[in-house]
Structure formats: structure tokens, C-alpha cells
Amino acid sequence: MEHPLKSPARTMFGAGTLEELNREIPPFLHRILLVVGNHVVTGGLLARVREILDGRELVVCHDIQPEPPLPDVQRLIDAGRRNGVHAVVAIGGGSVIDSAKTAAALIPASGGVEDYFNGSTVITAKGLFFAALPTTAGTGAEISPNAVLTDPATQIKKSLRHDTMMADVAIIDPDLLAGCSxxxxxxxxxxxxxxxxxxxxxxxxxxxxxxxxxxxxxxxxxxxxxxxxxxxxxxxxxxxxxxxxxxxxxxxxxxxxxxxxxxxxxxxxxxxxxxxxxxxxxxxxxxxxxxxxxxxxxxxxxxxxxxxxxxxxxxxxxxxxxxxxxxxxxxxxxxxxxxxxxxxxxxxxxxxxxxxxxxxxxxxxxxx
Ligand SMILES: [Fe+2]
Known part of the structure; x- marks a missing residue:
């Protein structure tokens, strides 16, 4: 087929599926870069996620700007490399998921996000295990193998795309949408x-x-x-x-x-x-x-x-x-x-x- 249907290796849908998050991440992936929307921090969801992931070591990042600018994504990549994380989990809107998805792809690779955005380097291998949990219903970032990023220097917004960027697991829990404005x-x-x-x-x-x-x-x-x-x-x-x-x-x-x-x-x-x-x-x-x-x-x-x-x-x-x-x-x-x-x-x-x-x-x- 010319345009095969693609989706994450596992896609879970339904109210309460957030509770499955820990079981969905292989146990040997101990240290996790957890990228969350700011409302996840302020609204109390982060505390629940910490309970669910109890026993794992979490490196938590937030403050991702909308239409994620390259420096925000680089900050995640640097945090992931510095801490030697084994997996990336994103809980938030499309910008949070797209920037975390890019970080998961590039943390084990070499070079900065700008090199990939400009096309001077290309993704050649699967990145870290990546789980995506959307808190908005819209972008489809949890399903798609691409990330829409913005270069603040040129205002150019485009997709970084590779089949291996598809999430390993997408957990779509409609209850997570309750907090959106x-x-x-x-x-x-x-x-x-x-x-x-x-x-x-x-x-x-x-x-x-x-x-x-x-x-x-x-x-x-x-x-x-x-x-x-x-x-x-x-x-x-x-x-x-x-x-x-x-x-x-x-x-x-x-x-x-x-x-x-x-x-x-x-x-x-x-x-x-x-x-x-x-x-x-x-x-x-x-x-x-x-x-x-x-x-x-x-x-x-x-x-x-x-x-x-x-x-x-x-x-x-x-x-x-x-x-x-x-x-x-x-x-x-x-x-x-x-x-x-x-x-x-x-x-x-x-x-x-x-x-x-x-x-x-x-x-x-x-x-x-
Ligand atoms: Fe869209």
C-alpha cells in the first residue's frame, strides 16, 4: 500500500488509562526525562504521575513555549544527555509532545537539534523509548512520527520527521483533558x-x-x-x-x-x-x-x-x-x-x- 496506516507500537484509549503508564514502560528503563506542560505542574497532575512512576528516577522539565522553539528542545536534549536518561515521557499539549519526541530521538544521537532542523544531519537510528500522553485533543502529536518546531531566528516553522520518531506507547486518557482552558x-x-x-x-x-x-x-x-x-x-x-x-x-x-x-x-x-x-x-x-x-x-x-x-x-x-x-x-x-x-x-x-x-x-x- 502506498500510504500505510501507522500508529504507535501500543495505543491505549480510555478514561483512567493514565494508571497504566508505569506498566507500559519496560522496568529496566529506570531514569526518565519527564516533559510536562506547565498546567500539569500547577494542576496537581504531576504529583499523581510521580506516584504512578514511584521507584523510577525522574528528571522533570517544563516551560515549553508554544510552537516549540529550537532552544527549548535543545534544553531537553541537554538535560537528557547530562542525566543519562533511558526513556522520555511527555504529558501535555502538542508542543510538549513534539519537543519531547524530538529529544527522545536526538538524546542518543550526536549534534544539536538545529543541525537536524536545517537538514545538515539526518536521523539514522531509533532514539530512546518514548511515551506520549496528550492533555489536549488536537494536534495528534501522540500518534504522528513528526514534530513541528520553530526556529526563532528565521521564524521558519517546519516538521522534523522520521518513522522512528513514532511513540512507543501513546496513552490517550480523556480525563486528562478536563483541565484544559x-x-x-x-x-x-x-x-x-x-x-x-x-x-x-x-x-x-x-x-x-x-x-x-x-x-x-x-x-x-x-x-x-x-x-x-x-x-x-x-x-x-x-x-x-x-x-x-x-x-x-x-x-x-x-x-x-x-x-x-x-x-x-x-x-x-x-x-x-x-x-x-x-x-x-x-x-x-x-x-x-x-x-x-x-x-x-x-x-x-x-x-x-x-x-x-x-x-x-x-x-x-x-x-x-x-x-x-x-x-x-x-x-x-x-x-x-x-x-x-x-x-x-x-x-x-x-x-x-x-x-x-x-x-x-x-x-x-x-x-x-
Ligand atoms: Fe494540525
């Missing part, structure tokens, strides 16, 4: 929804990826508004987490589309959350793709229980408070060159209706 729930959830929809219509989609993506889109469409309004709702939390997980399995194999292709450079330029960029772009990208996606939209609409799928996506974004364009964030013509130069990623190549440079510029006027 409304803004994080909205942005990460809409990222997950965009991923499911773009995967479904992607040029790289296959029958199996479409099945996962369709079900993911349905779960997210139905559960996201409830989850965003009330993170205490266990059913909506579980549906959102499951949709995010299944969408990630789909897009890791199929690739994405123009909302992601354009969202990355726009987010890096304007310092906006990835999910917000995706959500502003998604309805307009769906309209752009309409001439070639009529049947696929009809299927998505049927699965979500709506007549007009694109209209329903617009309504969903509006309901969740997403602005219609980037005008209030200052996007304008002066940004065109940077976006053009940095949008030609794999995501753009998988968009079902190709966009020439002139068409990208014309498209940008509709969102600026």
Missing part, C-alpha cells in the same frame, strides 16, 4: 477537526484512511461544541479525544491540505495558535476545493448529519468564536512573499485542487 479546547479541537476533514479529502487518502477520517469528523463535529462549553462533560471529552486520535491515524497516512499548508507560515508570521489558523482557513479552503470535492462533502455531510457540509463548518467555527479572517491580526500583502516561500510543504501537495502561486496570493486576499 476553553481557548485550548477550541483551538486544539478545531485543529483535530481540520485534520480529519483535510485527511478525508486529501489526494493521499485511501479507503482505510477515509474510514478513520470520516468517523473522526463525525465524532468531532458532534462533540466539540459540548466539550468546549463544558470540559467536565465526560462523554463529550471522550468523543473529542477519540475523534482526535482517529483523525491523527488517518492524516499521518494520507497527508493534509491547504489549511495546514498555509496555516503554518501564517501562524509563524503572526504568532497565532496553529488551531486558530486552521479554523480560520478551513471554511475558505473547503470553498476553494468545492469544484473537485462535491461528492466527498456530501459524504462528510451525511456522516455529520447536515445537508450543507461547508455551511455547517462555517457555522461551527462561528459558534466557537473563530474570526472570519486574519484582518484583526494584521495579515496583509507584505506577508505574501514569506507565505509563498514557506507554504509548499507536503500538506499543500496533498490538497485536492492545486494552487498556483498566483492563486495562493488571490486566496490570501480572501482571508486578509
Amino acid at each position: 476553553e481557548a485550548v479546547a477550541v483551538y486544539s479541537g478545531l485543529d483535530a477537526f481540520t485534520q480529519a476533514v483535510e485527511s478525508y479529502i486529501s489526494l493521499g487518502a485511501t479507503e482505510p484512511t477515509r474510514r478513520y477520517a470520516l468517523y473522526a469528523a463525525r465524532l468531532l463535529y458532534r462533540n466539540l461544541p459540548v466539550f468546549c462549553a463544558d470540559r467536565g462533560n465526560a462523554e463529550a471529552r471522550s468523543g473529542t479525544a477519540e475523534g482526535s486520535m482517529l483523525g491523527a491515524i488517518a492524516f499521518t497516512a494520507s497527508g493534509l491540505g491547504a489549511a495546514h499548508g498555509l496555516g503554518h507560515p501564517i501562524g509563524a508570521l503572526l504568532h497565532l495558535p496553529h488551531g486558530l489558523c486552521c479554523a480560520i482557513l478551513l471554511p475558505k479552503v473547503l470553498r476553494w476545493n468545492q469544484p473537485v470535492c462535491g461528492e466527498l462533502y456530501a459524504e462528510l455531510g451525511k456522516s455529520c448529519g447536515v445537508e450543507d457540509f461547508v455551511g455547517a463548518v462555517e457555522e461551527l467555527c462561528r459558534k466557537l468564536g473563530v474570526p472570519e479572517n486574519f484582518r484583526s491580526y494584521g495579515l496583509n500583502e507584505s506577508h505574501d512573499d514569506f507565505i509563498l516561500k514557506n507554504c509548499r510543504s507536503g500538506s499543500m501537495k496533498q490538497n485536492p485542487r492545486p494552487m498556483s502561486d498566483d492563486e495562493v496570493v488571490a486566496f490570501l486576499r480572501t482571508v486578509s
Whole structure:
């Protein structure tokens, strides 16, 4: 198969699966680099994790910036090498997981993260054992073999990717989502929804990826508004987490589309959350793709229980408070060159209706 489904060696899903963490890490991996989101430290979850991992030696790191900048990742690599850790565990949002994933890959290798980011060195071997536990439902970082990093010197944001970067175990416990803020729930959830929809219509989609993506889109469409309004709702939390997980399995194999292709450079330029960029772009990208996606939209609409799928996506974004364009964030013509130069990623190549440079510029006027 051209785009095989890939996922971590073990993926556990369900409320309370956090309790399995210690059993999932081989006992001889004694010293662990534990990378956590700041809310894991302040919200009391870290204390519970320490109890679960009792008997292991923990090197705890936090303070990872969003869209992880290379120096934050290097700090983790240095801490891991200095302490001779045997494994890496990440508990947090996409940025925490992506930076920890990179550290797990590079701690036993040589050189700094910048060398790999610039392409002057490549990953050639499997890194340390890596466990990922998401506390947001969105990026799919726990499932994917890539890490989205940012070089603060150039503002360039791109993926470091290698099949061996896939987590050894992903533990998706929807209860860990209970502590996320409304803004994080909205942005990460809409990222997950965009991923499911773009995967479904992607040029790289296959029958199996479409099945996962369709079900993911349905779960997210139905559960996201409830989850965003009330993170205490266990059913909506579980549906959102499951949709995010299944969408990630789909897009890791199929690739994405123009909302992601354009969202990355726009987010890096304007310092906006990835999910917000995706959500502003998604309805307009769906309209752009309409001439070639009529049947696929009809299927998505049927699965979500709506007549007009694109209209329903617009309504969903509006309901969740997403602005219609980037005008209030200052996007304008002066940004065109940077976006053009940095949008030609794999995501753009998988968009079902190709966009020439002139068409990208014309498209940008509709969102600026
Ligand atoms: Fe995304």
C-alpha cells in the first residue's frame, strides 16, 4: 500500500488509562526525562504521575513555549544527555509532545537539534523509548512520527520527521483533558477537526484512511461544541479525544491540505495558535476545493448529519468564536512573499485542487 496506516507500537484509549503508564514502560528503563506542560505542574497532575512512576528516577522539565522553539528542545536534549536518561515521557499539549519526541530521538544521537532542523544531519537510528500522553485533543502529536518546531531566528516553522520518531506507547486518557482552558479546547479541537476533514479529502487518502477520517469528523463535529462549553462533560471529552486520535491515524497516512499548508507560515508570521489558523482557513479552503470535492462533502455531510457540509463548518467555527479572517491580526500583502516561500510543504501537495502561486496570493486576499 502506498500510504500505510501507522500508529504507535501500543495505543491505549480510555478514561483512567493514565494508571497504566508505569506498566507500559519496560522496568529496566529506570531514569526518565519527564516533559510536562506547565498546567500539569500547577494542576496537581504531576504529583499523581510521580506516584504512578514511584521507584523510577525522574528528571522533570517544563516551560515549553508554544510552537516549540529550537532552544527549548535543545534544553531537553541537554538535560537528557547530562542525566543519562533511558526513556522520555511527555504529558501535555502538542508542543510538549513534539519537543519531547524530538529529544527522545536526538538524546542518543550526536549534534544539536538545529543541525537536524536545517537538514545538515539526518536521523539514522531509533532514539530512546518514548511515551506520549496528550492533555489536549488536537494536534495528534501522540500518534504522528513528526514534530513541528520553530526556529526563532528565521521564524521558519517546519516538521522534523522520521518513522522512528513514532511513540512507543501513546496513552490517550480523556480525563486528562478536563483541565484544559476553553481557548485550548477550541483551538486544539478545531485543529483535530481540520485534520480529519483535510485527511478525508486529501489526494493521499485511501479507503482505510477515509474510514478513520470520516468517523473522526463525525465524532468531532458532534462533540466539540459540548466539550468546549463544558470540559467536565465526560462523554463529550471522550468523543473529542477519540475523534482526535482517529483523525491523527488517518492524516499521518494520507497527508493534509491547504489549511495546514498555509496555516503554518501564517501562524509563524503572526504568532497565532496553529488551531486558530486552521479554523480560520478551513471554511475558505473547503470553498476553494468545492469544484473537485462535491461528492466527498456530501459524504462528510451525511456522516455529520447536515445537508450543507461547508455551511455547517462555517457555522461551527462561528459558534466557537473563530474570526472570519486574519484582518484583526494584521495579515496583509507584505506577508505574501514569506507565505509563498514557506507554504509548499507536503500538506499543500496533498490538497485536492492545486494552487498556483498566483492563486495562493488571490486566496490570501480572501482571508486578509
Ligand atoms: Fe494540525
